Amino acid sequence: MIGMSTYIWRIISLLLLLCLPCFSLSAEENKDEDKKAEKIFFYGVYVDYDLGDLLMSAINSQRFGTNASIEVDLMHLLYPAFEFGYEEYDSAPDYCYNNTSGNEQTQGVTNDIKGIYYKLGVNINLLKKDYSKKLTPYGFLGFRYAVAPHYSYDIAGFALNSSYWPLDDSNGSDRIEWLSGNSKAHWMEFIAGVSTPIYKGFCMGAELRFKQFLSIRDVKDENNLYLISPSYAPGYGDKEDGKWGFRYTISYFFH
Amino acid sequence: MLYGLLNKTGRNAVRKGWMFFVLSLGVVFAFVSCDNEHCDDSMYCPMEISFYSQIDTSEKLAPPLLLMKGIGSDSIMNFSGKQQIYFPLNPNKETSQFLFLMEPYAEKIKYVAVKTDTLRSEDEILSIKYYLNDEEIFIKNKIGKAYMFSNDTICLFQNGNFYKPLLDTLNITSDLCHHFLSSECGYLTTFTLKKLKFSQGGVGSILIKNNSVTNKYNDRHVNIYLENY
Structure with missing residues (x-):
């Protein structure tokens, strides 16, 4: 179970994120009257990069992630998007495996996950549209279908659970040997966010995401002796952990 | 006061810088305070x-x-x-x-000739020695009426008799x-x-x-x- 302090800190961070519209959108107040400019179908393309992933990699040395996306501005209303990313993570040291007495991180175990992921979806702009400008701020709701099609896992250092029977150390260790393989995961994401121009085509944005896990493929070895149920997927995180995600982007608008 | 001396572009830049700072705090607070997780599944089959x-x-x-x-x-x-x-x-x-x-089933009881030598002081039993085939044996473990002796003999004891x-x-x-x-x-x-x-x-x-x-x-x-x- 996630500790209460984690929930408290996440509520604080959510409140801070909700302050965002006060700063970004108020700075973009348009005092001009509504211009009855002609609406066109295609305004341009955003290419953005997630700075939040870089920040997370700097904070957590077990994790490296990077992702970018391409969004097309259609009528300042619909923004079809394609995201792609890569993540490496050793999730084992974060957990107290086989240690029910305290909160010490486990030593000597490995659960490495690495792979690429793709997300496809669309954002819908809910703000008032200014068709006279190519680049405008927008606040949106959106969704993504995501897939990590062929990511790899490496597991080592874990032992069989046996308090009654003596552990088998015939191979010099009571730990199960290194196991590796590939798996696949699908999930959905629901997004709320904003993006605002800051300087000559450059924009900054922030998104809050609610993730809904769909499936992750279990993997059996050829002898049916081992069944691996990966709990972590690159781009999603731990499927047993929180469902919230965050993206903080810098982008450039091509038109 | 300094903020008021800035032009529109400068004030916008300051607002956006403040937004960046707030968002960074949000990211840091959201993710660095995670507790270590313990196993919630039953690992007993x-x-x-x-x-x-x-x-x-x-x-x-x-x-x-x-x-x-x-x-x-x-x-x-x-x-x-x-x-x-x-x-x-x-x-x-x-x-x-x-x-x-x-x-054992009643008709299949086989008695074992374990002899005992009890050392008493008035009404108190000080020690009991056990012998099987004239060889002294010791109790390794005793659970209920089951006695496990040092020579790997296991006997049950009831009504003054040992039996298999x-x-x-x-x-x-x-x-x-x-x-x-x-x-x-x-x-x-x-x-x-x-x-x-x-x-x-x-x-x-x-x-x-x-x-x-x-x-x-x-x-x-x-x-x-x-x-x-």
């Missing part, structure tokens, strides 16, 4: 046995004396008086073996599957029962009701119909 009478197969029985010891383990499980028992299979091997120690228990070995053959659940839980070993058999065949007959042994709570697996009960 016990096998279940229920005891019934062989004479009336619907009648549930609770053997008055039942001790089990896994061959390879040092620990003895005392299931005396229980109609339904749960115990762990060996995750390292496809065959788990358990020594069964029960009360009903001893048999239950051999359980199964397919194993080591299931990796997560980083906090590690491996869970589940079993698919294939064959159960008593070595001597003197305890009773066996029926496998459900061959899947998992961490599901309160599952039923095997019925044993005890002879002469």
